[in-house]
Each structure stands twice: as C-alpha cells, then as structure tokens.
Amino acid sequence: MKVGVVGLGLIGGSMAKAIHKKTEHTVVGWDMSETVRLSAKLLEAVDEFMIDGNPKDCDMVLIAVYPQATVDYVLKHAKDFKKGAVVVDCAGIKRLVCRGVQQAAEENGFLFVGAHPMAGIERSGFNFSSEKIFEGATMILTPYQGADIADVNKVCQFFKSVGFSRMQIATDAEHDQMIAYTSQLAHVVSSAYIKSELSPRFKGFSAGSFHDMTRVAKLNETMWTELFLENRDYLADEIDGLVERLQAYSKVIREGDADTLKAMLKDGKEKRLAVDVVKEFD
Amino acid sequence: MKVGVVGLGLIGGSMAKAIHKKTEHTVVGWDMSETVRLSAKLLEAVDEFMIDGNPKDCDMVLIAVYPQATVDYVLKHAKDFKKGAVVVDCAGIKRLVCRGVQQAAEENGFLFVGAHPMAGIERSGFNFSSEKIFEGATMILTPYQGADIADVNKVCQFFKSVGFSRMQIATDAEHDQMIAYTSQLAHVVSSAYIKSELSPRFKGFSAGSFHDMTRVAKLNETMWTELFLENRDYLADEIDGLVERLQAYSKVIREGDADTLKAMLKDGKEKRLAVDVVKEFD
Incomplete structure (x- = not known):
C-alpha cells in the first residue's frame, strides 16, 4: 500500500x-x-513527496507533528483523504487530537486511530531519526469507542511490521491520565530537580541516581509546553499528588520519626518491586 | 601493610x-x-579474621558499617588501634561520623579520615560484593581541618590502587549538604514517585523516564532511614526546595501560562546541559 508520513x-x-x-x-x-x-529523499527514507502535504491516494497516513498541528492538518485535508484510508497520529496526548478530528473522520469516510509510540530519545529532528527506535517498544492505540476490531x-x-513488539489499547482519557504520571510528571520532576542552587556544584558528589533524576530535563520546551498544557488537568493533579507525598517525607524527616520513615521507605520499595514482577512476566 | 576491613x-x-x-x-x-x-574466607576476600573485630596491628582500618555503628566501633576500640594507624570509614553521611570520633583519634594517636565511596548498587550484602564496583568511581574524602596533606x-x-579513578576532598558539612541533594533527595523522590495510585497500572504506558525516576525506590529502608535522619537538616531543606519548585510548575500549568512554562522548561534544559559540559571536560 501507499503510506504517507506527515512531519x-x-x-x-x-x-x-x-x-x-x-x-x-x-x-x-x-x-x-x-x-x-x-535529507529524507537523499537518505532514501521516502520514495517520493506528498505534494504540499496532500494525503490523496494514500491508503494510510501517519501524522507525526505537534498535537494542535495534527488536528489542523486533519481538518484542512478532511476532504482530501482517500475514502476508507486509515489515518493515525503519533502525538503524546490523545484527547485533544482524537476528539478534535472525530467528526471530520465520520463525515468524510476515513478511519482515524490515535496512537502514541512509547519511543523517543532526548534529541529531536530528522537527523536523529532511525528505523531502530521502535524495536521492542510499545505502541499505545486509542481507537474510538465502537471502532471495527478488524480495522x-x-x-x-x-x-508490528515496523518493529513495535507490543500494543496497548486504551481510551484517550485513560492514555492522557497514565501518561501524565509515567512520562509528563517525570519530565516536570527532572526539570525542577536540576534547579537546586547546589546543582552547579554536582561534580564529584554525584552517582547514577542524580543523572537518572535529571536526564529528561534535556527536553524540547516548545513541544513539552504544548503537551503539558493540553493535559493540564491530569498533569497538575499528578504534580500536586507528588508534592503532598514529598511533604509527608519532609515532615517525618524533620521530626526524626524513624519508625514512620522506615515504614514509608519499605512501602515504596515494595511498590517498586511489584513493578519488577510485572516486567518479569512480560 | 595490614589492612583491616570491618563490616x-x-x-x-x-x-x-x-x-x-x-x-x-x-x-x-x-x-x-x-x-x-x-563466605569471605571461602571466596578469599580476606586472608584472615580480626579476632572479635579488634583492629590491633592493622596499619589501616576500613570501617564499612552504618554511621552510628561506625562511631560506636571507633570509640569502643579507641585504645586498640595501632599508633599512627590510618582509620577510614565508608558511611554515607560524614558530620555524625567525623565529629563523633575526632576526639578519640586525637587522644589515642590514630589518624581518622572520613570517606564516602560513590559506588553502590540497588542490592546489599556480601553476596553482591565485587572488586569491580569501585572502578571508575569517585571517592569523597572529608579529612579534618589541619590534617597533614601527606597523610x-x-x-x-x-x-586509587583499589580502583577509584577520582578523589573529591570536602568538609564533612559540604559533603552532607551535597549528598542531600545529589543522592538522598533522589531516593526520597523515587520512593514518593512510585506511590501514585496509578503506579499499579504502569504496564504499557511506561518508557525509560518512569523507570529512571523509580529505580532507587528499591532501597534498604533500615540504612536509608539512618542516613536520612542523621542528615535531616540538609535533606529536609532540599525536599522543601523541590516541593516549592514543583508547585511553581503546577501553578503555571493549571493557569495555562505557556510563555512562563516554556521559559521554565528552557531554563531547566540549559541547567542540565551545563552538567553535560562539565562531564565532557572531565
């Protein structure tokens, strides 16, 4: 088939x-x-171009641009998509995109499926792209309720044919809530962590945990600002939840309450070990 | 020389x-x-035993037990150390230990130097020990003010002869403050992070950042309770500082203030990139 890739x-x-x-x-x-x-033509990533980005004749269209730009693209080309074409986005938030294009898809006879590839690196742009980044990764799909299972x-x-090893089906809201916790919150923490007044003096005092905590602070601030703000309800709740839990640690540490602190740390260890168990049976 | 290893x-x-x-x-x-x-004898980690842990005749004694137990050991054996022996601890906090044994060292003619090997794994005990864990690692030393530079x-x-590649000299207070930020805070965040109500549902929604954020929640709660509480002033300040910064993110995200959020994320990225620059010239 003919697959269009936008972005x-x-x-x-x-x-x-x-x-x-x-x-x-x-x-x-x-x-x-x-x-x-x-670059894409020279490196043979594409066979040819979609003239002015028009998706006509494509059996499948993958859209890999920012969330609002995805909605804008689909609405602009709503009448250009081939009847029965499968249109899939790759944005990191799903309510905005899936809800923003649903009516256009129904009215114009193409099939839209939201998708979020759980793959990425701390760099962006075509120069860092590689056919290998999806190998072993999970693809989250957020089809509309009532979507045809065969589609x-x-x-x-x-x-799966391009390298993903696992599919996760979720509603758009479930996706956005989980991603707020597993990914967006991690980026917020990382960004906040590095801003201690002590961070310029890290050299000689850091081990793996400092680098793990701060790695994803190296983010594309334009993209993440959009992702965070379009998911602000779930994300702010997760930040506030973490703040509350951190305040509880601070309190028992200041009070010197060894028994409570030890129980809290043990509980955290056990919850983290449960993650390992799930991964082991994966 | 004859080196004693306690713990x-x-x-x-x-x-x-x-x-x-x-x-x-x-x-x-x-x-x-x-x-x-x-086990240590069978695996030839030691040539022989220190009878009842007595350090007599040792030219150097390395103490690798919990902080308060380190102080207790040095005080108990203050008169047993060979005159001029070098006594070094390996505890993760330094004020408690260095200040707790200073007088005993001066009165009994042995030399005490605080040390903290920046090496470790998420497991504990002799069974996981390996001569390789110090390779490439930094050793922080906290000698007393006025210590002989030759010593x-x-x-x-x-x-260096056992594998460390880098030495960092600091005061005990400077060590404790920096470690509160680079290591202890990371462990608190990790433990708090994993306790979201969403964590049992992580499967299929997680990528590297979730695992990086929660890795060190798998800690030895007895040891870390002691480390945290004996460093409670610096650690609680770092937790509270992070909480304040997280609250600032939560506020601008809830308000939908894109310009401010983007500037905050850009600032975090630049501070993290500065860490990479320091590492590159290392």
Whole structure:
C-alpha cells in the first residue's frame, strides 16, 4: 500500500525509515522544511513527496507533528483523504487530537486511530531519526469507542511490521491520565530537580541516581509546553499528588520519626518491586 | 601493610576483594555474621579474621558499617588501634561520623579520615560484593581541618590502587549538604514517585523516564532511614526546595501560562546541559 508520513522529525523520520526498510509499502513523505524533505529523499527514507502535504491516494497516513498541528492538518485535508484510508497520529496526548478530528473522520469516510509510540530519545529532528527506535517498544492505540476490531487489528499488524513488539489499547482519557504520571510528571520532576542552587556544584558528589533524576530535563520546551498544557488537568493533579507525598517525607524527616520513615521507605520499595514482577512476566 | 576491613557487606566485601586482588596488602576482615565471615574466607576476600573485630596491628582500618555503628566501633576500640594507624570509614553521611570520633583519634594517636565511596548498587550484602564496583568511581574524602596533606595523599593513593579513578576532598558539612541533594533527595523522590495510585497500572504506558525516576525506590529502608535522619537538616531543606519548585510548575500549568512554562522548561534544559559540559571536560 501507499503510506504517507506527515512531519519528518524524530518520530516521522524514523517511521518513514522503518517502513521503507522493513516493509514493501511505498512511502511518501512531507515536511514543512525543504531541507528536511531533501535529507529524507537523499537518505532514501521516502520514495517520493506528498505534494504540499496532500494525503490523496494514500491508503494510510501517519501524522507525526505537534498535537494542535495534527488536528489542523486533519481538518484542512478532511476532504482530501482517500475514502476508507486509515489515518493515525503519533502525538503524546490523545484527547485533544482524537476528539478534535472525530467528526471530520465520520463525515468524510476515513478511519482515524490515535496512537502514541512509547519511543523517543532526548534529541529531536530528522537527523536523529532511525528505523531502530521502535524495536521492542510499545505502541499505545486509542481507537474510538465502537471502532471495527478488524480495522484496529490492521493497524496493530502494521505497527508490528515496523518493529513495535507490543500494543496497548486504551481510551484517550485513560492514555492522557497514565501518561501524565509515567512520562509528563517525570519530565516536570527532572526539570525542577536540576534547579537546586547546589546543582552547579554536582561534580564529584554525584552517582547514577542524580543523572537518572535529571536526564529528561534535556527536553524540547516548545513541544513539552504544548503537551503539558493540553493535559493540564491530569498533569497538575499528578504534580500536586507528588508534592503532598514529598511533604509527608519532609515532615517525618524533620521530626526524626524513624519508625514512620522506615515504614514509608519499605512501602515504596515494595511498590517498586511489584513493578519488577510485572516486567518479569512480560 | 595490614589492612583491616570491618563490616563485609556490599561495600566492605567489595573493598576486601579489591584490596586482595589489586594490591599486595594483607587483608584481615570482620563481620558480625559468622556466615558472612565464612563466605569471605571461602571466596578469599580476606586472608584472615580480626579476632572479635579488634583492629590491633592493622596499619589501616576500613570501617564499612552504618554511621552510628561506625562511631560506636571507633570509640569502643579507641585504645586498640595501632599508633599512627590510618582509620577510614565508608558511611554515607560524614558530620555524625567525623565529629563523633575526632576526639578519640586525637587522644589515642590514630589518624581518622572520613570517606564516602560513590559506588553502590540497588542490592546489599556480601553476596553482591565485587572488586569491580569501585572502578571508575569517585571517592569523597572529608579529612579534618589541619590534617597533614601527606597523610591525606597516602589515603588517596590507596583508594586509587583499589580502583577509584577520582578523589573529591570536602568538609564533612559540604559533603552532607551535597549528598542531600545529589543522592538522598533522589531516593526520597523515587520512593514518593512510585506511590501514585496509578503506579499499579504502569504496564504499557511506561518508557525509560518512569523507570529512571523509580529505580532507587528499591532501597534498604533500615540504612536509608539512618542516613536520612542523621542528615535531616540538609535533606529536609532540599525536599522543601523541590516541593516549592514543583508547585511553581503546577501553578503555571493549571493557569495555562505557556510563555512562563516554556521559559521554565528552557531554563531547566540549559541547567542540565551545563552538567553535560562539565562531564565532557572531565
């Protein structure tokens, strides 16, 4: 089939390369930047271009741009999509996107499935894209309620063919709530952690835990600002929940309450060990 | 020379193995547990035992037990140390230990140097000890003000000979403050992070950042309770500082203030990149 990839950054570029190298599909790509388009052609990530980003004739369209830009793209081209085409986005939040395009999909006869590849690195842009970043990764899919199971299965098979090893089906709200905790909160903590007045003096006093805590502070602030604000309800609740728990630690530590502190640490250890158990049976 | 190692857990066991394999020194060891002592002998981590843990005849004594137990050991054996012996501890907090034994060292003619090996894994006990855990690691030394530079240099050379690649000299207070931030706070955050009500549902929604954030929640709660409480002033200040910063993120996210949020994230990114620059010139 003919697969269109809109946005050839880290995720879109990697998708194009993976489809090109691992499947028989034809890849047509598009990016706002002419430099990126030429790079993608030179490196054979795409077979040809989607003229002005128009998705006509594509059997499947993968959209890998920021959330609001995804909605804008789908609405702008709502009448251009081939009837029955499968349109999938890759944005890190799903309510905004899935709800923003649902009516357009129904009215224009294309199938929309929300998706969020759980893959990424602390760098962005086509230059860092690679067909390998999806290997072993999970793809979260957020189809609409009532979606045809055969269609969703087709999307699953497609993503497995480009390297994903596991599919997770969720509602858009469930996705946004879980991602607020497992990913967005981690980025907020990392950004806040590095801002201690002591951080410039870390050298000689740091081990793995400091680097683990601060690694994802190296983020693309434009993209994450949009992701955070479009998920502000769930994310702010998670931040506030963590703040409350940290305040409880601070209190028992200041009070010197060894028994309570030890019980709190033991509880945390056990909850973390439970994560390992789940992973082991994976 | 004859080196005594008191406490054959992860750190003491690893020290004994490293000295035994990498130097010509004789290693005499001691642990409260007979099982551990026998394991250490069987695995040739030690040449012989310190009878009842008595440090007599040792030219150097490494103490690798909990902080208060370190103080208790030094005071109990204050008159047993060889005159001029070098006594070094390995505890994760330094004010309690260094101040607790200073007078005994001066009165009894042995040299005490506080030390904190920046090495460790999420497991504890002799069974996980290895002569390799110090390779490439930093050793923080907290000698007393006015200590003879030649003596401190001798300790540095010794630790380099067992695998450490870098020495950091600090006062006991400077150590405790920095460690509160770079290590203890990371453990508190990790323990608090995993306690969200959402954590049991992480599967399928997590990527590297969730695992990095929660890794060190798997801690030895008895040891860390002591470390936290004996450093409660610095640690509680760091927790409260992080809480304040997190509250600032929560506020701008709830308010939807994109410009401020983006500036905060950019600032965090730049502070984290500065850490990379320091590491690169290391």
